[in-house]
Amino acid sequence: MALTDAEIKELEAQAWQLRHDIINVTVWAGGAHIGGGLSMLDILVLLYFKYLNIDAAQPEKEDRDRVVVSKGHGGVGFAPVLARRGYFDFDDLKTFNQFGSPFGMHLDAAKVTGVDVSTGSLGHGLPMAVGLALGARTQNKAWKTYCILGDGECNEGTVWEAAMSASHFGLTNLVTIVDRNGYMIDGATEEVMELEPFSDKWRAFGFTVLEVDGHNFADLAEAIDTSLAADGPCVIIAHTKKGRGIDYMEGNVKWHYGSIDSTLADKARASVDRMYGKA
Amino acid sequence: MSEVTGTTWTVYDANSMSQAEIYGHVLCEIGEERDDVVGLTADLAKSTKIGLFGDKFPERFFNVGIAEQNLFGVAAGMALSGMTPFVSTMAAFASMRACEQVRTDICYQNLNCKIIATHGGISFGTAGSTHNAQEDVAIMRSFPNMTVIIPADGIETANAVRACVDWDGPVYIRVGRGFEPTWYDTEDYGFQIGKAVTVSEGTDITLICCGVTVLQAAEAAKVLKEEDGLSVRVLNLHTIKPLDEEAVLKAVLETRRVITFEEHNIYGGLGSAVADVIAESGKGCAFEKVGLPDAFSLVGYPEDLYAHYKLDTNGIIEKVREVMGRDFEEDEDWEDEV
Numbered sequence: 053m054a055l056t057d058a059e060i061k062e063l064e065a066q067a068w069q070l071r072h073d074i075i076n077v078t079v080w081a082g083g084a085h086i087g088g089g090l091s092m093l094d095i096l097v098l099l100y101f102k103y104l105n106i107d108a109a110q111p112e113k114e115d116r117d118r119v120v121v122s123k124g125h126g127g128v129g130f131a132p133v134l135a136r137r138g139y140f141d142f143d144d145l146k147t148f149n150q151f152g153s154p155f156g157m158h159l160d161a162a163k164v165t166g167v168d169v170s171t172g173s174l175g176h177g178l179p180m181a182v183g184l185a186l187g188a189r190t191q192n193k194a195w196k197t198y199c200i201l202g203d204g205e206c207n208e209g210t211v212w213e214a215a216m217s218a219s220h221f222g223l224t225n226l227v228t229i230v231d232r233n234g235y236m237i238d239g240a241t242e243e244v245m246e247l248e249p250f251s252d253k254w255r256a257f258g259f260t261v262l263e264v265d266g267h268n269f270a271d272l273a274e275a276i277d278t279s280l281a282a283d284g285p286c287v288i289i290a291h292t293k294k295g296r297g298i299d300y301m302e303g304n305v306k307w308h309y310g311s312i313d314s315t316l317a318d319k320a321r322a323s324v325d326r327m328y329g330k331a
Numbered sequence: 332m333s334e335v336t337g338t339t340w341t342v343y344d345a346n347s348m349s350q351a352e353i354y355g356h357v358l359c360e361i362g363e364e365r366d367d368v369v370g371l372t373a374d375l376a377k378s379t380k381i382g383l384f385g386d387k388f389p390e391r392f393f394n395v396g397i398a399e400q401n402l403f404g405v406a407a408g409m410a411l412s413g414m415t416p417f418v419s420t421m422a423a424f425a426s427m428r429a430c431e432q433v434r435t436d437i438c439y440q441n442l443n444c445k446i447i448a449t450h451g452g453i454s455f456g457t458a459g460s461t462h463n464a465q466e467d468v469a470i471m472r473s474f475p476n477m478t479v480i481i482p483a484d485g486i487e488t489a490n491a492v493r494a495c496v497d498w499d500g501p502v503y504i505r506v507g508r509g510f511e512p513t514w515y516d517t518e519d520y521g522f523q524i525g526k527a528v529t530v531s532e533g534t535d536i537t538l539i540c541c542g543v544t545v546l547q548a549a550e551a552a553k554v555l556k557e558e559d560g561l562s563v564r565v566l567n568l569h570t571i572k573p574l575d576e577e578a579v580l581k582a583v584l585e586t587r588r589v590i591t592f593e594e595h596n597i598y599g600g601l602g603s604a605v606a607d608v609i610a611e612s613g614k615g616c617a618f619e620k621v622g623l624p625d626a627f628s629l630v631g632y633p634e635d636l637y638a639h640y641k642l643d644t645n646g647i648i649e650k651v652r653e654v655m656g657r658d659f660e661e662d663e664d665w666e667d668e669v
Contacts, residue, residue: 118411161440169411170440173431179401180436183408183416190369190391191413210432213401221393 055273059102063269066136067097068328071297073132073142075312075320081128081148083311085157087301089129091233091292092121092200094267096133099198103276108138111165117195118168118184122177123202123231124158125309131155131164139166175208177201178228182214185226196280198227204236207245212257218285219258227279228259228287231266233294237308251289259287266290299323345485345513350506351449353485355380357492358417358447359387365496369409371395371418373402379419379449399424403432403444410442415496421455422448422464422505426471437501438474445495446503451481452542452594453628454508456636460627464505469599471503472572478502478524479571481593481601483545486515487569490522498524507543508633514546514567525570527578533564536651537582537589541568541601544592544642551647563651571601579608588617590654592642597622617659621650 055063070093078084100106104117121130128148135142147153154163158172169184171177181199188195205211218226230250238244247253251261260282262275272290279286294308295301298320301310312320325331343353362368362384370392376382385392395402399420406416418425425433425448437444448467455462471479478498482488488506495502520528530545531552538548545567552563564586566578582589589609591602602620609616621641629636637643641650 114413120408169408170435173435175400176404176432176436179404179432180408180411182401183405183410184412185408186393186405187369187409187412187414190409193412197408210398210400210404213395213398214404217395217398217401217405220396 053103053273053277055102055270060269063097063101064328066101067094068324068330070097070132070136071324072321073136074129075317075324077128077132077145077148078312079314079317080146083309084128085125085309086128087235087294087307087309088123088202088231088233089126090296090298090301091266091294092123092126092231093129093133093296094269095200095229095231095272095290096130098269098272098276100133100137102273104198105195108166111139115193115195118197120169120171120177120181120184120197120199121159122171122181122199123174123205124171124177127155127157127159130159134164134166137166174202174205175210178211178214178218181226181228182218182221182223185218185223186221188225189223196225196227198229201228201230203230203232203234203241203247204244206230206247206250215254215257215259223285224283226285227276228285230287230289231292232289233292235294235305235308239305254287259285261287261289263289263291266292267296297324297327343485343489348485349380349509350482350485350488350511351380351508353489354447354492354506355383357489358384361493361496362388362391365415367413367415368496369393369414369416371402371406371409371416373397373399373420373424375420378421379447381417381419381447384417399429400432403429404436406444407432407436407440407442410437410444411440415443415445417445417447419447419449421450421462422467423450423462425503426464426467430470433471434474438476441476441500443499444501446501447492448503448505450508451505452507453623453636454511454543454594454633456628456631456633459630463628465596465623465628466599467505468571468595468601469603472604476500477572480504480524480569481541481571482506482569483542483567484511484513484515486513486518487522490518491524491569494522494524505542511543512546514549525573525575527575528567528569530565530567531563533562534586535562535588536655537564537566537586538647538651539566539568539579539582539589539591539601539605540593541571542594543637544594544647547637547642547644548592548647550644551651554644554648555651559652561651561655568601568605571604574604574608576608579605580612583609583612583614583616587615587659588654590619590621590650592647593622594642595622596625598625615659617654617657619650619654
């Protein structure tokens, strides 16, 4: 499914819109995990606007592809994608974090249309994704399972329990993508708890490793194609920037979670526009 | 296989089969009827007897190795894929090692996962506290959406396992380790999830039991009738959640003396659940919870441990005599007690 130039342009336009959306939701929510929401955004845009076999009009469609956003705190990045894909009105997100809202910082599958799996506690997503993929295979279903992990999350032992089982069971209907933005709450991943040699670790667990620029749609698409065609489990290590698109947030650990006032929001919007050449 | 044909179901020869073994065979039968049923374990296929299902349906059986957290996460994923997973490991690991996966992956999403946990309570007594589960009921019943069942014996295990297949949402069934003696000799006694079973009628005192204590209390009731002339009601309250509050209230009103017996810490299990109902009723009642004290259990063979903790027939008789001598407000005027 190589991307045409026109498709890439379209995806870039979606991503530009969604970066603005994320800024707006962060303002409405009074604060959000904006850094990690922005780092995984392009992965989600590519999945939701190109790859996934889904139908927003039939969110429970049995043969739909499943997505597990294992880094559940990325909800501020995920919810706007679902809104723009047509699962609900974007304006519904004005209630984000408010009393009784369906939208909290970690999305609840029972409350948010389009979310397949409730996540939030780290290290839970890949085991559930393995279960989904095994379930599909056992029932001879063709749908795929996509799992997006945070890199800091890979400190959790359960990620490796799941990795071991994905390769033991020889799963080929699971696409695992790590949003390798290099940061966790307390600092750089390599300072808090070293992950490198990260690729070697995945390889040792039986995965084929595909390292790509996680903000480059063409590269990401190629890696997903490779993963879908492989005869064993693959992991796509998507090198990303935390806070991608907002200059004062990029690579700044302070913006793992934060609030922005109208001045900061304007600066953020201007930065996003500059990145997309719209300033 | 020790099995004889019964009237309604296949009746298992529960005296020569462990609860877990009966579970394994029943699950095989369910597997024949339902192709959505899948079996999962974490290197305990043999000990929990889910391996019987695995032998019969290898394409629907997954052993994830010694990784209980992954086990319950994978089970949640399989339930999300449309299957009905039966997951078996020891009760201590299901409730504690994988506590958060059971709570967050399974209960939060209200998934159709059936957890059949073996080696419950102190039934693996010689293994010591790492392998005992004296907290699991407190843990499991605090999770929204979870149903908690402790079958009295192998026959009731068969009933509970069959009943849980079509019961909506997650279920935790806790069984013993080995050849626990049985109370029931037929599966046909009206087992229903959430409904207490009256083992013996009585008007002087009610013994509310679950698991292995049901048989012991039933035996104690016979002795107490013969030796003390007491009319002892024994309730098998196999479902700890949802609790049959009506049966508890009826016992309070009709016998005014209640003792609970369970193979669990006295904090948070059957006794606590019953105590909540009694306290909220505002009715006077002599009440005692008998179970494991708030301490890690001694090492020993289960029968010695049950005797030590007053969960065997003699211990139960002793407790009943003690509570029969206890004072409480006995008039029929409830108004001043509310």
